[in-house]
Structure formats: C-alpha cells, structure tokens
Amino acid sequence: MALAMKLFSLLLLLTLIPLINAAGLKVGFYNKTCASAESLVQQAVAAAFANDSGVAAGLIRLHFHDCFVRGCDASVLLDSPTNQSEKDAIPNNPSLRGFEVVDAAKAAVEAQCPNVVSCADILAFAARDSVALTGNVTYQVPSGRRDGSVSNISEVIPNLPGPSFNATQLVDNFASKNLTAAEMVVLSGAHTLGRSHCSSFLARIYNFTNTTQVDPTLSEAYASLLQTRCPQNTSRFSPITTAMDLITPTLLDNKYYVGLELSLGLFTSDQALLTNSTLSSLVTKFAKHQEDWEKRFIKAMVKMGKIEVLTGTQGEIRANCRVVNSGSTTTTISTTGSSDGVASY
Ligand code: HEM
Ligand SMILES: *[C@@H]1O[C@H](CO)[C@@H](O)[C@H](O)[C@H]1NC(C)=O
Ligand SMILES: *[C@@H]1O[C@H](CO)[C@@H](O)[C@H](O)[C@H]1NC(C)=O
Ligand SMILES: *[C@@H]1O[C@H](CO)[C@@H](O)[C@H](O)[C@H]1NC(C)=O
Ligand SMILES: *[C@@H]1O[C@H](CO)[C@@H](O)[C@H](O)[C@H]1NC(C)=O
Ligand SMILES: *[C@@H]1O[C@H](CO)[C@@H](O)[C@H](O)[C@H]1NC(C)=O
Ligand SMILES: *[C@@H]1O[C@H](CO)[C@@H](O)[C@H](O)[C@H]1NC(C)=O
Ligand SMILES: *[C@@H]1O[C@H](CO)[C@@H](O)[C@H](O)[C@H]1NC(C)=O
Ligand SMILES: *[C@@H]1O[C@H](CO)[C@@H](O)[C@H](O)[C@H]1NC(C)=O
Ligand SMILES: *[C@@H]1O[C@H](CO)[C@@H](O)[C@H](O)[C@H]1NC(C)=O
Ligand SMILES: *[C@@H]1O[C@H](CO)[C@@H](O)[C@H](O)[C@H]1NC(C)=O
Ligand SMILES: *[C@@H]1O[C@H](CO)[C@@H](O)[C@H](O)[C@H]1NC(C)=O
Numbered sequence: 025m026a027l028a029m030k031l032f033s034l035l036l037l038l039t040l041i042p043l044i045n046a047a048g049l050k051v052g053f054y055n056k057t058c059a060s061a062e063s064l065v066q067q068a069v070a071a072a073f074a075n076d077s078g079v080a081a082g083l084i085r086l087h088f089h090d091c092f093v094r095g096c097d098a099s100v101l102l103d104s105p106t107n108q109s110e111k112d113a114i115p116n117n118p119s120l121r122g123f124e125v126v127d128a129a130k131a132a133v134e135a136q137c138p139n140v141v142s143c144a145d146i147l148a149f150a151a152r153d154s155v156a157l158t159g160n161v162t163y164q165v166p167s168g169r170r171d172g173s174v175s176n177i178s179e180v181i182p183n184l185p186g187p188s189f190n191a192t193q194l195v196d197n198f199a200s201k202n203l204t205a206a207e208m209v210v211l212s213g214a215h216t217l218g219r220s221h222c223s224s225f226l227a228r229i230y231n232f233t234n235t236t237q238v239d240p241t242l243s244e245a246y247a248s249l250l251q252t253r254c255p256q257n258t259s260r261f262s263p264i265t266t267a268m269d270l271i272t273p274t275l276l277d278n279k280y281y282v283g284l285e286l287s288l289g290l291f292t293s294d295q296a297l298l299t300n301s302t303l304s305s306l307v308t309k310f311a312k313h314q315e316d317w318e319k320r321f322i323k324a325m326v327k328m329g330k331i332e333v334l335t336g337t338q339g340e341i342r343a344n345c346r347v348v349n350s351g352s353t354t355t356t357i358s359t360t361g362s363s364d365g366v367a368s369y
Contacts, residue, residue: 049166049330053145058137062149062165068129069153072122077274080154081218082122087151088214088328089116090144092201093183095332097172097339098143101126103346104175113180118261119221123346126150130345143345144169148329155325158217159276163322165329170339173348187224187291191300194293201331207324209297209306213317215290216272216280219265222254225290230256241295243287246270266290278318281311 054061072079090100093110100116101123102109111120126146133141145167152165185197198208228239229250238247253266267273269280270288280294284307289295298304310317340349 049168049333049335051164051166053167054137054141058133058140060136061133061141061145064132064136065129065146065149066153068132069125069150070157072125072128073154073157077158078219079122079125080158080276081268082120083125083147083150083154084214084217086120086122086126087147088211089120089180089184090147091328091331092185093179094172094174094176095334096144096148096169096329097332097334098147098169098342098345099172099175101143101147101345102175102348104177108177109175110177110180111175113177114260115180115184115186119224122150126345134343139341139343141341142169142171142339143342144171144333146345151325151329155276155322158274159318161276161318161322163326166326168333168335170334170336171342171345171348172334172339185293187220187293188227189293189296191296191303194296195303201328203324203328205303206306206320207327209303209310210317210320210324211328212294212297213278213280213310213321215268215294216276216278217274218268219273220268220290221260221265222258222262223260225250225292226254226256226258228292229254239292239295241287241298242289246288278310278314281307281317285311 069079069083086100087096089110090096090098093099100110100120102111104112110116111123126143129146129150130141130143133146145165148165148167148169152163156162183197183200185194189197194208194212195205198205198211203211228242229247230237232239238244250266254264258264268290269283271279271283283289284294284298287295289297296303297307343349
C-alpha cells in the first residue's frame with residue numbers, strides 16, 4: 025500500500041515536472057513572492073542613470089547580448105577567473121557596461137527577498153527601465169526566467185551579429201533566434217542610444233578597399249569627423265568612443281532611422297538596412313512615424329526577452345549574478361579555481 029502510494033506520488037511528480045518547466049513567463053511573476061522586485065530594480069537603474077546616463081544604453085545591450093547567447097539566462101553576467109566566459113569575448117570586452125548596476129539591483133532585491141528573483145529577470149527589468157528613462161516608452165516585462173550555469177567564451181561570436189554584417193547575414197542571424205527581418209530592423213533602432221568604440225567601424229574609414237579609403241555608403245563629412253576622432257589602428261581597448269546616433273545621442277527615438285537616410289549609420293550593419301528594399305521601406309516608415317516604431321520596438325523587446333528562457337525548475341536563482349551557486353552542476357567556467365565538478369579551462 026505505502027509503496028503504491030509512493031510510486032503514485034512519484035508518477036504524479038514526474039508528470040508535473042514538464043508542466044512546471046513548460047510554464048511560460050508571466051507579467052507580475054513576483055507579485056506574491058517579492059512584490060517590490062520591479063520597483064527596487066527601477067530605483068537602482070534610476071540612481072545609476074542619474075550618475076551616468078550611459079548605463080541605459082549599456083543595460084539594453086547587456087540584455088540583448090544575454091538573450092542571443094544561450095537565451096536570456098544571465099550567462100553574460102558570469103565572471104570567469106580565467107577570463108573564459110561570455111563577457112570576455114571580443115564583442116563584449118571591454119565594450120559591455122552596466123554590470124555594476126545589475127549588482128546593485130540584485131543586492132537591493134536580495135535584501136528584501138533572498139533567493140527569489142533571477143538575475144535574468146533583473147536584466148530584463150533593467151533594460152525596460154532604461155528604455156523608459158531615455159524614451160517616452162513604457163512596457164510590461166513578462167518574468168519567471170531562471171539563471172543558467174554555463175558561460176562559454178566560444179559561443180559569443182557565432183551567435184551575435186557583427187558590425188560588418190550585410191543585410192543577408194543580419195536577417196539570417198535574427199532568424200536563427202526566431203526573430204523576423206522586420207524585427208531585426210525594429211531592434212536595430214536601439215542604436216538610437218549609446219556609444220561605440222573605434223574598432224567597430226575602423227574598416228569603413230581607413231583602407232576600405234584598394235581604390236577607396238572610405239566606405240562610399242558613409243557620409244563623407246561624417247567619415248572625416250570619425251577619422252579625426254579615431255586614428256588608424258585604434259585598438260578596441262582604446263577609451264575613445266563616439267555616439268551611435270549623431271542626431272539625438274541620448275534619446276530613445278526614431279532619429280537613428282533618419283540618420284540612416286542621411287548616410288550617418290555608424291556600422292556597415294546599420295547602413296546595410298538600406299541595401300534591401302524590404303528592409304529599407306521599414307527604415308523609411310520608422311523615420312517618418314516614431315510612434316509606429318516605438319510600439320513595434322517594445323513588442324520586439326518582449327519577444328527577444330523570451331529567447332530560450334529557463335523556467336520552472338530549470339536552472340537556478342543565483343545569489344550573486346557573477347557566480348553560479350555553489351554545489352551547482354556542470355559549467356564551463358570555474359567560480360573558485362578549484363574543481364568541484366566544474367570543468368575549468
Ligand atoms: C542588428 C545587429 C547588431 C549589431 C551588428 C550590433 C553591434 C553593436 C556594436 C558593434 C556596438 C558598439 C560596441 C562598442 O564598440 O562599444 C553596439 C552598441 C550598442 N548596441 Fe548593438 N548591435 C546590433 C543590434 C542591437 C540590438 C538588437 C540591440 C538592443 C535591442 C542593440 C543595442 C545596442 C546599444 C544600446 C548599444 C550602445 C551600447 C553602449 O553605449 O554601451 N544592438 N552594437
Ligand atoms: C500581478 O499584478 C499585476 C497588477 O495587478 C497584474 O497585472 C498581473 O497579472 C499579476 N500577475 C500575476 C502572475 O499574478
Ligand atoms: C558614476 O559613473 C562613473 C562612470 O561614468 C563610474 O565610474 C562610477 O562608479 C559611478 N558612481 C556611482 C556611485 O555609481
Ligand atoms: C583577466 O583579465 C584581466 C583584465 O581584464 C587581467 O587583469 C587578468 O590578469 C586576466 N586574468 C587571466 C587569468 O588571464
Ligand atoms: C508620448 O507617447 C504618447 C503615446 O505614445 C504620445 O501621445 C505623446 O505625444 C508622446 N509624448 C512625447 C513628449 O513624445
Ligand atoms: C553577405 O555576406 C556573406 C558572407 O560574407 C556573403 O556570402 C554574401 O555574398 C554577402 N551578401 C551580399 C548581398 O553582399
Ligand atoms: C525557434 O523555434 C523553433 C521551433 O519552434 C525551436 O525549436 C527553436 O528552439 C527556437 N529557437 C530559438 C533560438 O528560440
Ligand atoms: C592602409 O594601407 C596603407 C597602404 O597600403 C598602409 O600603409 C596602412 O598601414 C594601412 N592601414 C591600415 C589601418 O591597415
Ligand atoms: C589590393 O591590394 C592588395 C595588396 O596591395 C592586393 O593583393 C589585392 O589583389 C588588391 N585587390 C584588388 C581588388 O585590387
Ligand atoms: C597600422 O597597422 C599597419 C599594419 O597593420 C602598420 O603598417 C601601420 O604602420 C599602422 N599605422 C599606425 C598609424 O599605427
Ligand atoms: C530582402 O530581404 C528580405 C527579407 O529577408 C528577403 O526576403 C529578400 O529576398 C531580400 N531581397 C533581396 C533583393 O535581397
Ligand atoms: C564551448 O563552446 C564551444 C563552441 O560551441 C564548444 O566547442 C566547447 O566544447 C564549449 N566548451 C565547453 C567547455 O563546454
């Protein structure tokens with residue numbers, strides 16, 4: 025009898041586990057377990073923004089880089105003692121910023137409700153709060169993500185789009201994340217904010233081809249300005265940066281698209297949106313209609329925030345966003361330098 029009962033409960037549990045895992049994200053996931061979670065994150069982001077408004081761009085990009093590599097599981101936040109985690113990869117190091125803001129938000133949340141709110145959700149909330157602080161745009165973020173335990177430097181370049189990508193490569197990269205070509209154009213509008221290091225566009229302003237020094241799809245006047253700012257061979261570690269949206273560099277608006285029409289796109293990948301008529305008709309539309317872009321931007325941000333998420337009993341709720349919880353399962357990064365079932369390299 026007792027054995028039958030035990031078997032029955034086990035069976036019940038086994039049938040329920042996939043259901044729990046399959047549970048999607050929900051707006052207000054922490055309503056009961058940590059009601060102040062979202063406002064604590066908002067306060068941390070607002071405080072950091074008051075000191076340095078650049079953190080808004082940093083946090084939006086951090087969420088994007090998290091979601092495109094292993095899904096939105098906060099893998100981008102993990103530190104590696106051997107510099108082998110995602111944040112050490114070329115597209116992230118040293119340009120990603122906002123890690124300290126996530127730490128501050130996490131500390132505030134842990135003080136209220138320990139071990140409840142995931143780092144992946146904090147990052148999604150922080151990106152939303154950054155959008156609200158820089159634009160006239162607010163939206164609700166479905167939550168319930170859980171944190172992964174793997175962060176692998178080699179997975180970054182194959183999963184993220186690069187600034188030298190052409191239209192086909194951009195469309196294909198986003199398609200690999202189940203995002204449409206239109207959503208790619210919409211999300212590229214995030215380049216309405218923030219900065220870039222010289223290395224991301226140097227190839228457009230020096231020795232572009234044997235016959236032309238400068239990319240002909242870049243405004244000549246803008247190219248001269250960029251040459252003044254960025255000497256030849258400037259390394260990616262140089263502190264020199266330049267605004268991504270020349271027109272309104274600190275506002276989340278549609279001026280990025282207006283800039284593209286004036287050949288002011290900073291990257292090959294930005295200006296590439298005009299090389300295909302399907303994509304360029306969207307650019308024209310968004311340049312004219314800001315509200316149309318904003319609506320589509322927040323929808324696309326929510327969709328991006330759902331890429332390959334861990335839910336239910338998958339993953340864990342990290343105590344510290346930079347390290348996996350002790351006793352955790354396999355990871356490609358080591359948190360202690362010792363080998364507690366952890367493959368370090
Ligand atoms: C479409 C393909 C994309 C490419 C090729 C790309 C590439 C880049 C590169 C190279 C930088 C400059 C990094 C540096 O040198 O400092 C950058 C900055 C930025 N990207 Fe993208 N990105 C893309 C899409 C996105 C998306 C989808 C988002 C977010 C939704 C985003 C948000 C940002 C932001 C906010 C910055 C400024 C970061 C800062 O100021 O710290 N990007 N991007
Ligand atoms: C949490 O509360 C908000 C606001 O009342 C509501 O919109 C949302 O559906 C709630 N979510 C859950 C999962 O209870
Ligand atoms: C303020 O911003 C600067 C960078 O702009 C950063 O070095 C510093 O740590 C920030 N201070 C606080 C208190 O967040
Ligand atoms: C990791 O990178 C930092 C600089 O970002 C450097 O100071 C440190 O020596 C590196 N550690 C290893 C083990 O390579
Ligand atoms: C903010 O957005 C709302 C609705 O999208 C719009 O009606 C309003 O004019 C906008 N305000 C500003 C200052 O752009
Ligand atoms: C885009 O780049 C890929 C990879 O370099 C190349 O194979 C393809 O021909 C390019 N497409 C266009 C339209 O330039
Ligand atoms: C895209 O959708 C397919 C089919 O639903 C799914 O198997 C795949 O895991 C999804 N990929 C991502 C990156 O979400
Ligand atoms: C560009 O080409 C010239 C002549 O071929 C060369 O001297 C120079 O070093 C090159 N610059 C870069 C950044 O490769
Ligand atoms: C460009 O110059 C390099 C070396 O100067 C040469 O090897 C290459 O064939 C040239 N390419 C074209 C398209 O002329
Ligand atoms: C840039 O690098 C090239 C070779 O990569 C070198 O020939 C040239 O002298 C460098 N230019 C500067 C200004 O350092
Ligand atoms: C433009 O992009 C769309 C969307 O990816 C694609 O279907 C179409 O074939 C492209 N057109 C050209 C001329 O490359
Ligand atoms: C890291 O990712 C690469 C590329 O997917 C893979 O070949 C490698 O095995 C991974 N490393 C570890 C330790 O899992």
